[in-house]
Amino acid sequence: MTIYDIAREANVSISTVSRVINNHPGIKPKTREKVQQVLDRSNYVPSVIARGLVNSTTLKMVGIITPDIRSEHHANTAYTIEQELTRWGYGCILCSTGKDPKRQEHYFNMMAERKVDGIILVGSVFQSHTVEKLIQQYMPNISIVITNGYIELDNVYSIITDECSAVEKCVTLLYEKKRDKIAFVMDDTTNSILEKKKGYLKAIESLSLSDRKLIVKTDHNIEECKRACHKILELMPDTNAIICGEDITAVTIMNELSRIGKKIPDDIAVIGCNNSKYAELSLPMLTSVNNNQEAVGATAARILRDALEGRKVPKKTIISADIVFRKSTP
């Protein structure tokens, strides 16, 4: 149903229909009423594309790209972004690219074809050479916001949670509670995990614990996490605290520690990151770094909107992270 159909049905010209739709003056009340009745009856919806041709307005469409929308903290961020942008009249296309560069390229190509106004990349996994190349190739002039990552391009703005300082604080607080053999579990190689690792090493150095540090690499696979747990106890048998890059890893390690008879937090304290549902549902409840994903999402949406509407926005915005204390730490 187009403005032409409405005009034909109401027995007026398309100009008259347009005037009614846009509340222009100079229309006889009787004509206005007649056109409005046809509009109401036919469930007419204006074409944003056609309107954009005339008014030089865009489709107000934003792409939200996540590695995997099933991941809880990405879902939380994406949800907040979508809610905020919708409130301001933007539509959103939500995508899960995975880490495969081919699939990432497919989605960038799709976004370029659909002429989105802007893009928000959710997750530090997008801080990569591949993504930088894709942006240059497919959308060099479109405003892009990346959360928990940084890309050195003029059209890309970063929202970064200060997870480095938060993990640094975790180590310091554990040390104050007489925990001096603290291990760090790297469960990924994203920028976010590297920042946490940086915080861990910074604190270890400032507390002069360099001879008692341990970093173990793993992934989110349950068996791998269990293996990482045993590796920690093998390499540093009297470990009395473990900090993990993500809650899911921390919970898996906590379960394995309990299974082999270790008491949490008396024998070993455990801290996770992301402050997810896992932290609240685990036994004991997990102390976790809260990286404020809602605030990150809301800020990302606001920064993109400001950029799209021609306002000046900072290249990099830092959001602080805090620690939510529960029962897995003394």
Place this chain on the structure above:
DNA sequence: GCGAGATCAGAATAGACAAG
């Protein structure tokens, strides 16, 4: 007060023309 027609971006398609 209202209708006719120009206009917008840009991809798809049609048509003209030259070269081999």
Place this chain on the structure above:
DNA sequence: CTTGTCTATTCTGATCTCGC
């Protein structure tokens, strides 16, 4: 005659100006 290249036209749906 076929093929390639270039230019012109068409198409989409809405808004807006001009003129009756």
